[in-house]
Amino acid sequence: MANDGNQAVPMKTANASTSRTPALAPTEKSRKFSGMDFKRWQQKMFFYFTTLCLQKFIKEDVPDLPDETPENDSFLVIEAWKHSDFLWRNYILSGLEDNLYNVYSGVETSKELWNALEKKYKTEDAGMKKFVAAKFLDYKMVDSKSVITQVQELQVIIHDLLAKSLVINDAFQVAAIIEKLPPLWKDFKNYLKHKRKEMSLEDLIVRLRIEEDNKAAERRGRGNSTIMGANIVEDNKKRKKASGPKYNPSKKRFSGNCYNCGKTGHKSTECRARKKDK
Numbered sequence: 001m002a003n004d005g006n007q008a009v010p011m012k013t014a015n016a017s018t019s020r021t022p023a024l025a026p027t028e029k030s031r032k033f034s035g036m037d038f039k040r041w042q043q044k045m046f047f048y049f050t051t052l053c054l055q056k057f058i059k060e061d062v063p064d065l066p067d068e069t070p071e072n073d074s075f076l077v078i079e080a081w082k083h084s085d086f087l088w089r090n091y092i093l094s095g096l097e098d099n100l101y102n103v104y105s106g107v108e109t110s111k112e113l114w115n116a117l118e119k120k121y122k123t124e125d126a127g128m129k130k131f132v133a134a135k136f137l138d139y140k141m142v143d144s145k146s147v148i149t150q151v152q153e154l155q156v157i158i159h160d161l162l163a164k165s166l167v168i169n170d171a172f173q174v175a176a177i178i179e180k181l182p183p184l185w186k187d188f189k190n191y192l193k194h195k196r197k198e199m200s201l202e203d204l205i206v207r208l209r210i211e212e213d214n215k216a217a218e219r220r221g222r223g224n225s226t227i228m229g230a231n232i233v234e235d236n237k238k239r240k241k242a243s244g245p246k247y248n249p250s251k252k253r254f255s256g257n258c259y260n261c262g263k264t265g266h267k268s269t270e271c272r273a274r275k276k277d278k
Contacts, residue, residue: 034097038121085110129164141182147212174204
């Protein structure tokens with residue numbers, strides 16, 4: 001080649017820098033960030049950029065080359081850095097919802113963009129932790145709703161707590177669910193609280209499901225007994241109504257004289273006086 005050695009090496013370095021920045025496959029892109037669950041989104045993005053060898057651009061500024069570096073070499077190195085930073089910055093922007101993209105599209109470098117997102121949304125994540133924790137503590141079960149359904153709602157809140165890096169072990173989850181059982185479950189709650197053998201969350205849910213099925217069967221049984229009792233009372237009323245009241249005509253009073261005592265108004269057979277000797 002006609003070019004001298006001083007030009008060949010920088011060109012190879014520049015090409016090597018750009019060759020390590022392949023386009024991110026559409027199937028590998030994480031869900032776009034909308035302002036919620038920043039930490040989860042950030043971790044996914046950082047993993048993808050690590051596979052592309054771009055993670056250093058969230059910490060590094062434009063390279064500061066020594067003064068003795070040839071001008072052509074310096075130009076190629078800086079241009080290679082700018083190209084990779086351009087890709088990094090736009091990968092981040094493409095991972096944002098449109099409303100956030102409009103807010104942050106004016107940030108010049110990937111490091112500034114990454115830091116700006118961290119500064120805003122890591123603080124908001126801390127506030128969300130308090131909100132989710134308060135939601136968990138305030139949750140109360142009611143008798144008018146299925147206990148299993150309410151346990152599932154509580155598990156969703158617990159999942160949100162775990163997603164916010166708030167550690168809640170299984171033993172605490174079991175104890176919290178037992179304590180939040182509704183008033184009509186008081187006896188069963190006391191039974192569970194005094195069990196010596198430690199239960200897993202799965203075991204507790206199975207026990208609650210069985211107990212709820214038993215309570216439903218008891219309610220159905222009581223309902224059937226009430227209906228049968230009501231039918232019996234109704235049948236008795238109908239029978240009485242059909243037969244009607246019995247007519248007992250009053251006896252006609254005797255108007256003659258008693259042969260035994262001689263008094264008027266009764267017969268000798270009804271007389272209470274001492275019988276006369278014949």
